[in-house]
Amino acid sequence: MRTVAIHAVPEEQLTHVTFDATMEERISELLTHYPTRRAALLPVLWLCQERYGWIAPGVIEAVAARLGESPAFVQGVVTFYTMFYTSPPARYVLQVCKTLSCAVCGGRELLEHLKARLGIDLGERTQDGTFQLIGVQCLGACGSAPVIQINDDYYENLTIEQLDALVDELSQGKEA
Amino acid sequence: MEPVLLRARGVPNSRHIDTYLAAGGYEGLKKALTMDPEAVTKEVLDSELRGRGGAGFPTGRKWTFVPKEHPGPKYLICNADESEPGTFKDREIIEYDPHLLIEGIAIASYAIRANTAYIYIRGEFVRWARILETAIAEARQRDILGASVMGSNYRLDVWVHRGAGAYICGEETSLIESLEGKRGFPRLKPPFPAVVGVFGKPTVVNNVETLACVPSILTRGAAWFASIGRPRNTGPKLYCVSGHVRRPGVYELPMGVTFREIIEEHCGGIRDGHTLKAFFPGGSSAPVMTPDQIDVKADFDACAEAGSMLGSGGVIVLDDSVDMVEAAANLAHFYAHESCGQCTPCREGSDWAMDILDRILEGHGRPEDPATLLRICQYASQGMTICPLGDAFALPISSIVKKFPYEFERHIAAATPRPPKKLPVLPWAGPRPGFDGQ
Numbered sequence: 254m255r256t257v258a259i260h261a262v263p264e265e266q267l268t269h270v271t272f273d274a275t276m277e278e279r280i281s282e283l284l285t286h287y288p289t290r291r292a293a294l295l296p297v298l299w300l301c302q303e304r305y306g307w308i309a310p311g312v313i314e315a316v317a318a319r320l321g322e323s324p325a326f327v328q329g330v331v332t333f334y335t336m337f338y339t340s341p342p343a344r345y346v347l348q349v350c351k352t353l354s355c356a357v358c359g360g361r362e363l364l365e366h367l368k369a370r371l372g373i374d375l376g377e378r379t380q381d382g383t384f385q386l387i388g389v390q391c392l393g394a395c396g397s398a399p400v401i402q403i404n405d406d407y408y409e410n411l412t413i414e415q416l417d418a419l420v421d422e423l424s425q426g427k428e429a
Numbered sequence: 430m431e432p433v434l435l436r437a438r439g440v441p442n443s444r445h446i447d448t449y450l451a452a453g454g455y456e457g458l459k460k461a462l463t464m465d466p467e468a469v470t471k472e473v474l475d476s477e478l479r480g481r482g483g484a485g486f487p488t489g490r491k492w493t494f495v496p497k498e499h500p501g502p503k504y505l506i507c508n509a510d511e512s513e514p515g516t517f518k519d520r521e522i523i524e525y526d527p528h529l530l531i532e533g534i535a536i537a538s539y540a541i542r543a544n545t546a547y548i549y550i551r552g553e554f555v556r557w558a559r560i561l562e563t564a565i566a567e568a569r570q571r572d573i574l575g576a577s578v579m580g581s582n583y584r585l586d587v588w589v590h591r592g593a594g595a596y597i598c599g600e601e602t603s604l605i606e607s608l609e610g611k612r613g614f615p616r617l618k619p620p621f622p623a624v625v626g627v628f629g630k631p632t633v634v635n636n637v638e639t640l641a642c643v644p645s646i647l648t649r650g651a652a653w654f655a656s657i658g659r660p661r662n663t664g665p666k667l668y669c670v671s672g673h674v675r676r677p678g679v680y681e682l683p684m685g686v687t688f689r690e691i692i693e694e695h696c697g698g699i700r701d702g703h704t705l706k707a708f709f710p711g712g713s714s715a716p717v718m719t720p721d722q723i724d725v726k727a728d729f730d731a732c733a734e735a736g737s738m739l740g741s742g743g744v745i746v747l748d749d750s751v752d753m754v755e756a757a758a759n760l761a762h763f764y765a766h767e768s769c770g771q772c773t774p775c776r777e778g779s780d781w782a783m784d785i786l787d788r789i790l791e792g793h794g795r796p797e798d799p800a801t802l803l804r805i806c807q808y809a810s811q812g813m814t815i816c817p818l819g820d821a822f823a824l825p826i827s828s829i830v831k832k833f834p835y836e837f838e839r840h841i842a843a844a845t846p847r848p849p850k851k852l853p854v855l856p857w858a859g860p861r862p863g864f865d866g867q
């Protein structure tokens with residue numbers, strides 16, 4: 254598996270976002286799935302997060318303008334959901350499941366280990382911007398606890414040794 | 430029982446449409462298209478299939494609620510949000526047999542005369558959303574979906590719609606709001622989605638596993654399906670077992686096996702050196718059950734009789750190493766995080782319960798805490814909230830308080846008073862003439 258790193262576009266470059274032809278094409282295609290423009294909001298936000306790495310205020314304005322919504326409405330939607338990044342994420346976002354099945358099957362230990370190894374607490378990121386650690390709720394893979402999601406990918410049944418090897422690989426710039 | 434829902438697990442290249450077709454796939458849809466939509470619904474009614482998403486509502490009945498004469502569009506939504514803690518079965522179906530789901534979606538859509546279906550899949554399931562998109566593209570290419578479904582004059586488009594991280598969006602009205610591009614705030618019912626659903630149109634919401642049962646009901650008949658299990662509790666069932674068993678995983682078993690069979694036979698029992706302490710029979714929102722209830726049948730009615738629910742079929746097994754107060758606190762954190770915030774009893778109640786449980790664990794429990802917890806739970810359930818998330822948080826927590834009182838007593842007996850909190854002091858902004866007389 255290759256976990257693709259996130260490359261967050263700096264905020265300065267996202268103050269006035271105009272969608273290029275590829276983005277426009279994909280947005281137009283998405284709009285054909287729904288009878289209303291508003292319904293395309295989540296898919297368009299996903300598209301933007303893929304493209305820019307996060308949902309900057311400038312992105313919110315561009316999406317709002319494209320779909321005929323107010324920026325305030327789009328902002329309200331963005332902040333309701335946990336998966337849209339409203340600040341630039343690190344290259345690898347380590348999402349450790351904290352819910353019951355994982356917690357009692359080694360998840361708590363994994364989390365403590367990660368905190369100690371990276372020297373950061375939940376919600377923080379490493380100085381070099383490689384890792385960010387967040388606690389998440391049940392990932393729907395409890396049978397293979399403990400589970401960690403890194404960017405888009407699931408890593409299941411992880412031991413501390415496997416996790417260490419993974420973190421080594423990722424921090425050496427290789428995409429695992 | 431030979432597997433029905435997990436037939437493809439372990440088959441090489443099982444996701445590909447050719448593999449599916451070679452194994453007799455899309456025969457159910459082909460047959461449905463020769464029947465009246467009402468006859469398809471009748472078949473599903475007769476099979477006594479009940480929804481696998483949590484509530485166990487009879488699927489055929491739900492389909493009959495869609496007004497037949499409604500002039501405008503109707504929609505089918507497949508609920509692939511899979512967000513109930515302890516549940517990981519829908520992912521298994523999508524991973525190995527996406528076409529089984531697509532066939533079920535197509536048959537259900539035909540039965541309710543919908544020309545558009547959406548699969549709402551949780552945002553974290555990126556891989557499985559892609560698998561579905563690939564499978565849909567294959568089906569379109571073979572004219573199994575699209576303008577003329579398998580050569581008939583029935584048109585069906587299926588779209589994958591990704592959520593973005595919110596447990597509440599598994600609840601059907603919240604899902605509908607989310608699909609419409611809004612914050613996932615549940616709607617008051619009635620009107621029910623079957624009458625006023627997505628985009629204001631009649632909509633049926635069914636779980637992945639429910640829809641995956643439909644093709645074989647068509648090919649093998651309602652009587653075959655109803656012969657598995659017992660009346661009102663029929664068909665094959667996916668049990669997801671997690672926690673302290675030797676072999677956790679997804680097991681397809683006839684509805685109505687006992688929890689003993691599931692835990693001891695199929696999952697190899699509790700891990701070495703430990704004994705069973707408690708289990709949640711149907712996801713974390715079901716009231717907890719104790720070892721003396723292990724011979725209860727894992728079906729809808731038997732779980733209800735035992736004071737719990739089969740829910741999503743997510744069996745969370747906890748052994749004697751678990752502190753039940755910690756388990757309750759863990760779940761309280763989950764629900765406090767996931768409450769959408771519309772209704773006060775759920776929003777404030779889950780936070781308050783979380784604070785109390787955390788305080789007990791920090792060694793500052795108070796004798797009145799268990800009673801307070803029960804009171805909070807009472808007011809968050811029993812229809813006091815717009816959607817059942819209030820019950821979902823109240824039932825497991827109150828059941829733990831009731832069934833494991835001694836664990837709370839032990840913590841509370843050893844507790845010390847919490848040192849008073851230092852209140853933040855406002856920064857001094859200089860003299861305030863006329864206010865404090867200086």
Ligand SMILES: Cc1cc2nc3c(=O)[nH]c(=O)nc-3n(C[C@H](O)[C@H](O)[C@H](O)COP(=O)(O)O)c2cc1C
Pocket residue numbers: 479480481482483484485486488491508509510511512513596597598599600601602634635636637639640816817818821
């Ligand atoms: C808080 C909450 C969360 C839910 N989460 C899910 C879910 O993740 N997946 C699901 O299929 N149903 C979920 N449901 C149940 C749905 O509201 C709905 O009843 C179900 O999708 C109907 O499908 P079925 O009739 O096939 O069971 C949830 C319900 C509640 C109250």
Ligand code: FES
Pocket residue numbers: 350351352353354355356390391392393394395398400514515516
């Ligand atoms: S509890 Fe961690 S994936 Fe479900």
